[in-house]
Amino acid sequence: MKNIFSGFAPVAARQTTVHAELFRSGLDDRFLGGLVDFPGRTSQCILVLSGRAYRLKPESEETIVGPAINWGPKSPDTRIKAKAGSNGVIMTLGDATLSNAIGHKPEAATLRLMSAREFTLNLAAKPAILGTITACFDAIFKELDAGQTGMETVIEAQIRIMLVSLWRAGVNEMIEDKSYKAANLTLERFRHLVEAHLRERWPVHRFAAELDVSPDRLHDICSRTLGKPPQRLIRDRLTFEAQALLQRSHQTLDQIADHLGFRSTPQFSAFFKAEVGVPPGAFRKASTQPGDNMTSVQVGSYADWP
The missing domain is CATH 2.60.120.280 (Regulatory protein AraC)
Structure with a gap:
């Protein structure tokens, strides 16, 4: 060819x-x-x-x-x-x-x-x-x-x-592999559910019910395998999505807050500042300045998931 x-x-x-x-x-x-x-x-x-x-x-x-x-x-x-x-x-x-x-x-x-x-x-x-x-x-x-x-x-x-x-x-x-560990499969399914329902802001017990495990079992799998409880993984993923929208989209803060399922822009701003250390507006402004080093306010990617 x-x-x-x-x-x-x-x-x-x-x-x-x-x-x-x-x-x-x-x-x-x-x-x-x-x-x-x-x-x-x-x-x-x-x-x-x-x-x-x-x-x-x-x-x-x-x-x-x-x-x-x-x-x-x-x-x-x-x-x-x-x-x-x-x-x-x-x-x-x-x-x-x-x-x-x-x-x-x-x-x-x-x-x-x-x-x-x-x-x-x-x-x-x-x-x-x-x-x-x-x-x-x-x-x-x-x-x-x-x-x-x-x-x-x-x-x-x-x-x-x-x-x-x-x-x-x-x-x-x-590529089906019956030897694939059940805990790993649960983590992958959990991640997929988080991706699909991120904007719906499901609580942990809703994810556990969909996975047919108890909240305690889901907490144990996440904590033992990744060193983070499920709620922290969800918040990390939401923060990562918010950063990407602030850096790559032209949506207003009101639009981003609504897109991510927050009840109001102030609630979104409070969440973002608590996770990242700066308000979303300041993060967006800094990320668009040539030569600005955003490392100090970046959170880890959810790539740490399985």
């Missing part, structure tokens, strides 16, 4: 947590993506159009023969090597970008479960899926190259199309 990315140079996103890089035919093997990482949990997607690539772990090695796509969490213990003569793309994305791409539609829970696992899908007999994925990467490279307003939104939309295509291709059934 023709390499449709041949006209684009490797470019990293300037504002979004995405890095996409080409690898092309060469005389030597080449290591990929080693210097790219983002805070919190990071995912990596490798599309091999032709040739082969290797995922080298301390005690094992996986060969990806093109055309194929590999998806999974990015691990510091895993190195990616493209064989000489191979062509493809490697994309690294942070959890914020992935979560925005997944969104809050009914299929979001399924996409989140799928994207949290490692899998390789051979595309030799799936030309339609391969065509969709290559078109998505083409659009992503164009956005990264142009760097225009709304770049993040377009890139996230392309990632969502890719994930839905992989879901339709049967990836979920392929």
Whole structure:
């Protein structure tokens, strides 16, 4: 298959947590993506159009023969090597970008479960899926190259199309693992419910009822696994969403407060200041000033979830 990315140079996103890089035919093997990482949990997607690539772990090695796509969490213990003569793309994305791409539609829970696992899908007999994925990467490279307003939104939309295509291709059934711990599955389901009902401001006991566990059991699972009770995880996620809206949208504080389910703007402002240390208006103003360091008022991403 023709390499449709041949006209684009490797470019990293300037504002979004995405890095996409080409690898092309060469005389030597080449290591990929080693210097790219983002805070919190990071995912990596490798599309091999032709040739082969290797995922080298301390005690094992996986060969990806093109055309194929590999998806999974990015691990510091895993190195990616493209064989000489191979062509493809490697994309690294942070959890914020992935979560925005997944969104809050009914299929979001399924996409989140799928994207949290490692899998390789051979595309030799799936030309339609391969065509969709290559078109998505083409659009992503164009956005990264142009760097225009709304770049993040377009890139996230392309990632969502890719994930839905992989879901339709049967990836979920392929990666079923009955040995997956029940506690981990409960945490993933809890996270999906938080994503779907964040703006409805569910109390912890409502989440527990939906998960068919007691509030004490949910508290125990979250605290033992993540070191945080469920209420703290919910507040962290709400704060993260508020920060993203303040930094990336043009909505007023009244609109953001209403969007996030607060009864009033003062209630939202009090919540935000308690979590972040500054009022939302001051946070927005500082985040738009070139050279301003917002580290002191940022909270951790909810990428610490399972």
